[in-house]
Amino acid sequence: xxxxxIAEKLALLSLLVTNAGCVSDHRVSPWGGGELxxxxxxAAPADLEAQLGAIDAETxxxxxxxxxxLRGELSRSGGPVVALGYEKNDAAGRTAHAVRVATAHGxxxxxxxxxxxxxxxxxxxxxxxxxxxxxxxxDAVTRQITDLNGxxxxxxxxxxRRGALEIHRIGPLGSSRYAVAxxxxxxxxxxxxxDGRLDLLGRADVPADDPLAPALVxxxxxxxxxYTNTSAGARAFHARLASPAPPRARPQTPPxxxxxxxxxxxAIERAWHAILAGDPRPRVLEALSAEPVPASLRASxxxxxxxxxxx
Numbered sequence: 001x002x003x004x005x006i007a008e009k010l011a012l013l014s015l016l017v018t019n020a021g022c023v024s025d026h027r028v029s030p031w032g033g034g035e036l037x038x039x040x041x042x043a044a045p046a047d048l049e050a051q052l053g054a055i056d057a058e059t060x061x062x063x064x065x066x067x068x069x070l071r072g073e074l075s076r077s078g079g080p081v082v083a084l085g086y087e088k089n090d091a092a093g094r095t096a097h098a099v100r101v102a103t104a105h106g107x108x109x110x111x112x113x114x115x116x117x118x119x120x121x122x123x124x125x126x127x128x129x130x131x132x133x134x135x136x137x138x139d140a141v142t143r144q145i146t147d148l149n150g151x152x153x154x155x156x157x158x159x160x161r162r163g164a165l166e167i168h169r170i171g172p173l174g175s176s177r178y179a180v181a182x183x184x185x186x187x188x189x190x191x192x193x194x195d196g197r198l199d200l201l202g203r204a205d206v207p208a209d210d211p212l213a214p215a216l217v218x219x220x221x222x223x224x225x226x227y228t229n230t231s232a233g234a235r236a237f238h239a240r241l242a243s244p245a246p247p248r249a250r251p252q253t254p255p256x257x258x259x260x261x262x263x264x265x266x267a268i269e270r271a272w273h274a275i276l277a278g279d280p281r282p283r284v285l286e287a288l289s290a291e292p293v294p295a296s297l298r299a300s301x302x303x304x305x306x307x308x309x310x311x
Contacts, residue, residue, distance in 0.1 A: 046104035072145035085126030097125035109175040149222035179226040192219035193233030238277035
């Protein structure tokens, strides 16, 4: 083809392109009117049963047995979601856990099983959430995967071998873990601020032979996409427990003064809650140090005071 012919064809093509914006195109696109197909045209069709079948094949190959199944619904008619818990015993007889969560679009969470020594550090056991203000019975657990914090996404609760909890938000195409800021590891779900939603609660470890053995509890409520013990709800929880119990009606016979261990235990607990409620730490510790401490309780008292200093 000569140069003249090529130039003629290029000129004709340029004219057609230039006029395209001024000419109606009545063709009907197979993609609903657009010139290009939407991304969904290239995606695999939504099929929850296919995802569950793939999980079943994988977990059987790993020697896992299913121990828990929780079902729920994604927000905005996003379809069903299924959370599955598994376990197996290793050669030493120890139990390893695994979790799989699937939507119609894919497996959005897959954790475990982990071998020792990783198993103790990783959160791989699926647990059902307790209903707020319910007793710890089978009837009290939510047999569905639900939105625990009101952000519009269902949440999966996982627990590691040491009892620490973490919560994962579940979306149609993926999942992520909520950040948690607490003075101790969360180990329970409870409605700490009375809003009807489950919050995180943790208890400080205390040796079994500790003569004072104070109950040092921390909570974290959900604010701005994370769980924190500096929220208004968490600080109000601590403020209530930092205040001495209101006096009862005066009895006919005055009660005996508390023994030293009971008195110091209460003082440590109130100081713990006062600091977490936002009270100035130096002032709280100064008041705690004013408590008389017998020699037999000094070592325990000093350990707990050091823990309060580190809050």
